[in-house]
Structure formats: C-alpha cells, structure tokens
Amino acid sequence: MSRLKFLLLSVFLLLAAPGFAQQVTVIRFPELQKRLSRPTDTTYVVNFWATWCAPCVKELPGFELVRATYASRKVKVLLVNLDYASQLDKKVKPFVKHRGLKSEVLLLNESDPNDWVGKVDPKWSGALPFTLIINNKTKQRAAFERELSPTELTAALRKFL
Amino acid sequence: MNKLLPFLTLCFALLLSSFVTRPTADGYKVGDKATDFKLKNIDGKMVSLADNKAAKGYIVVFTCNTCPFAQAYESRIVALNTKYAPLGYPVVAINPNDPAVAPGDSYAAMQSKKYAFPYLQDESQEVAKTYGATRTPHLFILTRQGNDFVVSYIGAIDDNSEDAKLVKTKYVENAMTEILAGKAATTNSTKAIGCGIKWRRA
Numbered sequence: 262m263s264r265l266k267f268l269l270l271s272v273f274l275l276l277a278a279p280g281f282a283q284q285v286t287v288i289r290f291p292e293l294q295k296r297l298s299r300p301t302d303t304t305y306v307v308n309f310w311a312t313w314c315a316p317c318v319k320e321l322p323g324f325e326l327v328r329a330t331y332a333s334r335k336v337k338v339l340l341v342n343l344d345y346a347s348q349l350d351k352k353v354k355p356f357v358k359h360r361g362l363k364s365e366v367l368l369l370n371e372s373d374p375n376d377w378v379g380k381v382d383p384k385w386s387g388a389l390p391f392t393l394i395i396n397n398k399t400k401q402r403a404a405f406e407r408e409l410s411p412t413e414l415t416a417a418l419r420k421f422l
Numbered sequence: 423m424n425k426l427l428p429f430l431t432l433c434f435a436l437l438l439s440s441f442v443t444r445p446t447a448d449g450y451k452v453g454d455k456a457t458d459f460k461l462k463n464i465d466g467k468m469v470s471l472a473d474n475k476a477a478k479g480y481i482v483v484f485t486c487n488t489c490p491f492a493q494a495y496e497s498r499i500v501a502l503n504t505k506y507a508p509l510g511y512p513v514v515a516i517n518p519n520d521p522a523v524a525p526g527d528s529y530a531a532m533q534s535k536k537y538a539f540p541y542l543q544d545e546s547q548e549v550a551k552t553y554g555a556t557r558t559p560h561l562f563i564l565t566r567q568g569n570d571f572v573v574s575y576i577g578a579i580d581d582n583s584e585d586a587k588l589v590k591t592k593y594v595e596n597a598m599t600e601i602l603a604g605k606a607a608t609t610n611s612t613k614a615i616g617c618g619i620k621w622r623r624a
Contacts, residue, residue, distance in 0.1 A: 313490040314617060315524075343615055345584045372588070373581035378613035387578075388557035388618035406556065407618060 285353055285366045287346055290377040293369060296339075302398035303335040304421040306414075309369075309381075309391040311343045312356045316408040317390040321360065323411035327418060328364045334422060338364040343389065346370040396421050449554010452610040456482075456564050456571045459549045461516065461542035464532050469514070469540045471564070471571055478510030479565040479574070479601070481594070484544075484555040486517045487535070488526040489617035492558040494583050499559065502579070503539045506598060511563070513539040518550035519558070523620035550619055557616030561594060565601055574601055577612030 297305060308324050310317035321340070328338040340362065344353050349368055357366050371377055378387045382404045385391055394403045394417055401421055409417070450456060458471045471480060481502055485492040503513035515537065521528035529543050544550050553562060554576075563575035575597040580589040597607035 311615075316618060316620075347584070372584065373591070374615040375578055375581060375593070375612040378615070385613070386556040386560075387613040387615045389615060390618065 285342065285349060285357055285368050287349060287368045287370050290369065290371050290380070293341065293367065294377075294380060297393075297395065298397065300397050302396065303337050304394065304396045304401075304418065305337050305339060306418060307339045307341060307393045307395070309341045309343055309389060309393075311389055312348075312352050313344065314389045320390060320408050320410070320414075321362070323409060323414045324364055325362065326411055327414055330415075331418070331422075336418065336422070340364050340366045342366055342368045344368065394418060394421060449552065450562070450573045450576065452573055452576060452607075454573045456562070456573055457552060458571075459544075459552075461544055461549060462529070463540045463542050464529070464535065469542055471514075472569075474512065476510065477512060477566065479563065479571065481506060481511055481513045481598075482516065482553070482562045482564060483513060483559055484516050484518050484550055484553070484557075484561075484619070485559040486519045486524070486527045486617075487531055488519065488524045489558045491583055491614075491616045495559050495579055498579055498586055500537065502594060503537070505595075507539070509598075509602060511598065511602075513537075515539060515541045516544050516549060517541065518544040518547055518555060519620040520547065520622040523623065527620070547619070547622060555619060557614070557618055559614075559616060563594065563597060563601065563607075575607050575610050578614030583615070 297307065306324065306327060308320075310321065312318065324338050324340060327336070342353055346368060353366075353368055374387050378385055382391075382393060384404060385406055388406055390408055392405045392409055392414070395401065399421070403417055403420070405417070456471070460468050460470045463469045471477070483499055485495070485499060499513060499515065507513065517527055517532055519527035521531075525531070532541055532543060535541050559579065561575075561577060561579055562573055564571040565574045575594065577593060579592075579594050580586075581591045581593065582589045593609060593612045596609065600607045
C-alpha cells in the first residue's frame, strides 16, 4: 500500500515538476504593479522581454544564471513577457518549455503601452529589452533600457546585496 | 560641520553625475528645434528636411525591416503618408539599425521596400541619437516655423500594435488634427513597446 502511495507520489511529482517550470501566468498591469510595490526586503530583478526580441532572447540565460546563483539569497527573478496574449499557447509556452526557463514567467496582457510603460519607470521609452532591479525595503532602484551581459547584470545586482 | 561636509560633497557628486550621464542620451523633447540631416535614400539620393520647400512639416519615423513591431506598423505608416503628405506633412522613414547587428537592415535589404516616401539609412546612427530615438517604430512630428522644424509630437502611432482594427486611440492622427488646426497637440508624447535600436557595438 505504502509502495503504491510512493509510486503515485513519484508519478505525480514527475508530472508536476516540469509543469511548474513551464508555467506562464497571464496578468494585467495593476497586478504587476502591486507585486512590485510590496514592502519586502527581497530584491526583484524584473526583465521585460519578448520572444520576437533577439537581444532579449540572447540575454535570458544571464537572468537564469542569476536566479540559480542567488537562489539562497533574497533575490527574485521575474521575466515579464510582452508577446501578445494571443500568442501564449502558440509561441510563449513552447518557447519557455524549449528553453527550460526556471525563472517565473509572467505574460503582461495590456494593449496600450502608453498606459503602463511610464509607471514601470518614468525614463523607459518602451524599447526592449528593459531591466529593473528594485528593493523596496532599501528603496534602491536601477533601470537599464538595453541588453545586459551576465557580467553587467551580476555587477548591477551585487550593489543591492 | 563635519557631518554637513560629506553630505554636501554627495549632493555635489550627484549633481555632477546628472550632468555627466544624461544630456546627450535624452534627445529631443516637444518644443525643441530639430536639426536637419543629410541621409542616403534607398534610391541613392541624399535627402534633407530643407529639400522639400512645400512641406509644412514632416512625420519622421525611425523604423526598420526586421522588427516585428515595425512590420506590424508598416501599412499604418504608409497610410499616414497617404493621408498627410497631401496636407503638407509627408512621412520620412529612417532606418537606424546597425546592419552588422541586424543584417536584414542593410542598405541592400532596405531596397526591398517600395514606399512613396524616402526610406533613409542612418549609417552613423547620429540622427537617431540626436532625436533620442530608442526603438523602432519611434515617431516624431515636426512642424515648420520659418526655416526651422520644431518637434511637436514624440511617440507611438496608436494604442494597439497587434491589430489596427482594435485601435481605440490614434495618437498621431489626433495630434495631426490639432497641429493642422494650428494648435498644439494635447497628447504630445506617448510611450510604446518596440525593438530597441540595434546600436553599433563599441
């Protein structure tokens, strides 16, 4: 009986583990804003990207590396995807699965960037890629409207830790 | 006093850093005078804003062949020229991407486009830097004042890149309606998602 339970649990875990990695949650901007304004001492590394953006795709491994390297620290990597919501199943989910992305991926479902881009950062013009590093407890903030190499990203994050 | 000095030094350093890091990167704001340029069109001829004496202004759009957002807006850029060129505001398209980074934006690749307006290569990327263009597409409306051209609108074409049929606010057309009526655009600067300009690697 306990063996059956163990087997069932194993099967469940096997099914669930990769499923977790591939999850893409669709959110609207107010939810993202709420999440980024929580008074936590966790440093958020928020990367805005899209599957159609070549420099974004190129720099993704750097964010995955940061997530793995600082897994034991209070660091949270959020990959905010800006593909159209209509592309969720056709493009975004297969991309996340294919690349084996382990960081949390959110698809921001908003049609008019003029409504929200300036609220993420007043200086961001909307060009991708864009990366924001914030710590609400220490009120530290850094924004990059360009591609970051893994070295640049790590150097920028270290100033927060 | 010995507490104030470090504070003042910090203030001074911050002030200094804001001068050192900001000015060139910021580009034009609405109301700024736009400097003319001389860029090569896909037909081989050089084009400047001063060439067209009849122009009341220009719709300058930084765009390219390769960016999916530029592609999504291509027909809408063509439509802007069709609508506003006869009213004195022709479109001038400028491709700022470094072909070494985006081969699909080479001068040769640009020849595949057959527009009724100039499609210029900003080879040195100086024009894009001067304007403060950061992405494709990135649009600037210029209005003639004597021999000068003044920036009257900066930003997005409309509020829905995915589907032109679902557009609720046509930012450029709204601005143009006011500008053509001799008024300042109520919404004169908007943000849009786009592909970061492929800057030359140092």
